[in-house]
Amino acid sequence: MAASDHHQTPTLPLLIKFHDVEKGSSTVEPHTLNSTKTTSFLTTTFNGLNALSGVGILSVPYALSSGGWLSLILLFAIAGTTFYTGLLIKKCMEVDPDIRSYPDIGHKAFGPKGRLLVSIFMNLELYLVATGFLILAGDNLHNLLPDVRIDVFGIVINGRQSFVLLVALILTPTVLIDNMTTLSYISATGVFASVIILASILWSGMSEGIGFRHKGVLLNWSGLPTAFSLYAFCYCAHPVFPTLYTSMTNRRHFSGVLFVCFTFCTFAYVTTAVLGYLMFGGELQSQITLNLPTDRLSSKVAVYTALITPISKYGLMLKPIVETIESHFRSCCEKRFYGLFVKTGLVGSSVVVALTLPFFGSLMSLVGASLSVTASILLPCFCYLKISYRKIGIESAFIVFALLMGLVILVVGTYTSFLEIVHSL
Template sequence: MAVGRSICPPEHVVPVGHDEPLLGRYDAARPAEKAAADGGGGNASFVQTCLNGLNALSGVGLLSVPYALSEGGWLSLALLAAVAAICWYTGLLLQRCMAADPADPAVRTYPDIGERAFGRGGRLLVSAFMYAELYLVAIGFLILDGDNLAKLLPGASVSLGPATLAGRRLFVVLVALAVAPTTWLRSLGVLAYVSATGVFASALIVLSVLWAAAVDGVGFSAPGTTALRPTGLPTALGLYTFCYCGHAVFPTLYTSMKEKSRFPKMLAICFVLCTLNYGSMAVLGYLMYGDGVQSQVTLNLPAARLSSRVAIFTTLINPLSKYALVVTPIATAVEDRIGLSGPAVPVAVRTLLVFSTVAVALAVPFFAYLMALVGSLLSVVACMLLPCVCYVRVLGPPRRAAEAAAIVAILALGSLVVVTGTYSSVVQIAHELF
């Protein structure tokens, strides 16, 4: 997510065609100026851009889609397909905003589009949603790894005087201590190579769960399934939307392509393949565990099985490798704002940032509800509402009736999801806390 250096996060995908590794979703590591320079040459091939797009859309949401399906019921699979189609279309709207003035080299990122549409206020608005989303995703990473490590190592505890840390809380703290030093690095090139495993890790998780079901005979004796659960649709919609919130990278992908006219085809391929992956995991996990599926399907797997351990360990890798890349844009913005210099300043800022995410992860240990909140509020705004509003502002009202109807429908649906999904997620989190 790259934007102006002083107020916004850097790009989170580096075009493969520029001798740089693929970065995963939210993998932001460099200032916007350098990212723009890298992407501006248009040297990435169609296949390379497809790989970048797949990596951008492959994230930890994969683990929660079975739970989302259990919340909404089998018929909510139609919503997964609908959300994918909507996010694909709004991705095209962002590309059209950039193509409106090909001679303008300043528009390379999503916040640049916001500034073109609404001035500095538009840039700040887009950046604010990105920062908030990055921060909550970093918290989700800690919760995710804490839950899965507690499953692999049950009964673990540490006593520090009168205080005792055990189970998930212990592992949240340990994971934070492990990743804190990685956040001190100003150059995250080494971590970028680790992040390149994102696409393969997502496929491996699905294959491991499939192996557990087909070969090890895990699951299929759990509670039954539900055709439709209207009360759970807001949560399901929020989780589905979270899976497709890669819009901040789409402008970079477009800028990096040799053949920019093939961007719509590239985007369609990425969305189709990712939807097949997400859909396969949703159906498989829900068939295996029914309405008893947990917020992360890996928590249902028996830890003693090899296939389960492969799935869980693969699940642990991505958050560990991406945490530093997620918090770096926030830390960089804070450092620029306070205006202090010296080697101790970045270390202090980033350490305090890690501690703050630990505090929230310990206070709100509900992965699915947190991701549903991110999807319902931040992702819907960034992936559905803002692209439509920016498109109309930059290019004017649509001339074709079908396009106008589509944009109105997306705005209406997105607004509904923001209200109902955010309310539902907040109520669920509050119910668990109190």
Template sequence: MMKSLRKILSLRSNYCIKQRSEHGENSVALPVQLPNCNDCDHIVVEDRKNSTTTEGAHVEPKHDANADSSFVHAVINMVGMLIGLGQLSTPYAVEKGGWASALLLIGLGVICAYTSYILGKCLEKNPTLTSYVDIGNQAFGTKGRYLVATFIYMEIFMALVSYTISLHDNLITVFIGTHLKMKFVTLTTPQILTLVAILIALPSLWIRDMSSISFLSTGGIVMSLLIFVCVAATAIFGGGEGSNNHSIPVFKLHNIPSISGIYVFGLGGHIVFPDLYKSMKDPSKFTKVSIVSFTIVTAVYTSMGFMGAKMYGNDVQSQITLSLPPNKIITKIALWATVLTPMTKYALEFAPFAIHLEHALPNSLNARTKLVIRGCVASVLLLIILALALSVPYFEHVLSLTGSLVSVAICLVFPSIFYLKIFWGKITRFLLVLNISLVIFGFLLAGMGTISSTKLIWQTFISHHST
């Protein structure tokens, strides 16, 4: 798994170096993706000129010698990219939406598998495309490129806020009974603990070589799998006091808009799929990779959702780790895995912005000055994220807002629109209707979910500060 992840990173790095040598210093910095685990949605800066090809131009497909990821490696990477924060909140979503809402989760899994397939078709049609942003550029030119880049950066930022909230919530449980105070600063113990954790992670933002921090990607995957194993073991051997075989409501229609954002967020990973496609030894198997990967991830989420909802019923927390029996060693393992997961994310998530910033700086600055500037800016942004997470520590609502406002566009709407634009006039009526329906469905899901989650954040914020 580590080997295949490093190969993808190496492939992207080699391609960027090649582009710099071909286009020289006057090339334009455009954002593209870097593969990583789920909620990690990444873009790096690729020095290249506008790659939009002329309509109807014939492009000879080229196979990169470094693209040697096998079918199994590709499945492992895609599953690792997808599984993340979503599994923590799926039990909460299943309980709040009713067991029938799991059908929505499964349906969204099928839709996301399809949209990953059509992204592969776009890449197949024009082999010069190498990233999600490139596809947007091919479909709608410069405006499409920057619109997509904006949404990707928004998702990165909001996902990091969610990770920081998760860090804050689980640290409370890990260090329960601990009391800390700081002179001249009115912070609670959980806030101080979160601040300390952020300060520990801060130096990783100053690392310039992506290969040096690529191991963090594998660390995030291992932590996610460890959490699932701990929850499954708890369900099998007993969930502790207060757990039982609770009945799950059939369906709660009024909660569907908010939990749909949680479901979509958990299935988001599309911005790194083009990199995964390009890294495959046989890209024609990308469709099978998507089907197998989304089947595995949807099965994991659904089983996690039912296990947590059945164990704790209406008392299930927005993060399943917070519902586990506090005194068991397996709970401590799950909690520490949840705490360490955000620590593996910050450097990888910030790398795209940091690299983009460095390329935007004047060439007259030396490498050390650029490193200091990008490190300082990234550190300030992380502290801003910390402030937001501590100000609005409502994990499930922020996660839902991220899924509804941003992930729906990246996973459902954009791929269908790109496919329609690039293949316009060359697809069957069925596919035309299907993709238009997905765009409409995506807009409805995004609109209702954004309104619902925003309202819940506001109501919770007012209620919290009025008591």
């Protein structure tokens, strides 16, 4: 989630509406933006920042501590590569004005199988990022209130598990809301939350007695796979780039939108990572908010602001999945009871996964290494090669570099993250 909370993630932009469109396939995919071109450069930039910024800002200090100072080179490499693959998505969409979503690009390149493949990776990534929100909220609330427990009919639930359940109950209404305009305005708070978190971390280091005393290590080879995966998670918003592009009044300026968004988010990620590593060194936990002293005002501001992210993003994360399920079972889901069952079932299943895999860092690393890399690096390259690439030149070197980087992160990062989760069980 990029990691890209990828990502993190891929969060959905402001002013989003969903509608179903059937294009050359029996599979009906949810599209994520009104087809009318109404957004300006500034509005689209804000939407892009909302898509790129997320829970990745909490995990990027841990990524730096895992790989060491030189791993920042990897962050810049991933930022540049994902910016370039974002431009490839733009080029793919310029070929056919009927392309309005990421699955549409997959269909244009590889037919119905391409649409299905892109949909699977996109929806699975959204589901796991939403699950990561529950883990994030549970960890931070338990850190602030370690003695809280829930007693339900004699069954006592202690620790972070109780907070995961409480947060899921609070977030369920956002999943049940069908008015996407309402949900999208709620999600806009995530952008401001990232800025507040960064300011709170700086405040903690400067005025709360923590300081910036740790020197860290130059390079930690064993931690590079984890760092690579978490950095990739920070730039996982590519599935929503087509919706941003189609919404613009002047689409020629979309490259500028991407440049501003990637520059701003990279600055925020690097600043947070450096501050966190100087403050806590190798003792950094999977979320920097877990390192902050709970009795300090700045720490409480950072933690409570971090909790805004799940509230603002959770419903929008699951909405495309709900739309996909309902499109396949339309006759049943037209009845209100079945629609309610689908939505609450998704929330319940994500709670089960969050309780089973309570390892935020490892889960986000796995999502970044497998799903985010596939959706943000590999698929844009393959689709572009199939749709519009016609000659061999300097662009070939960029595409080969992007594919090699993506494959390395996919194989090594997924293997390392999977082992970390298994060993933690």
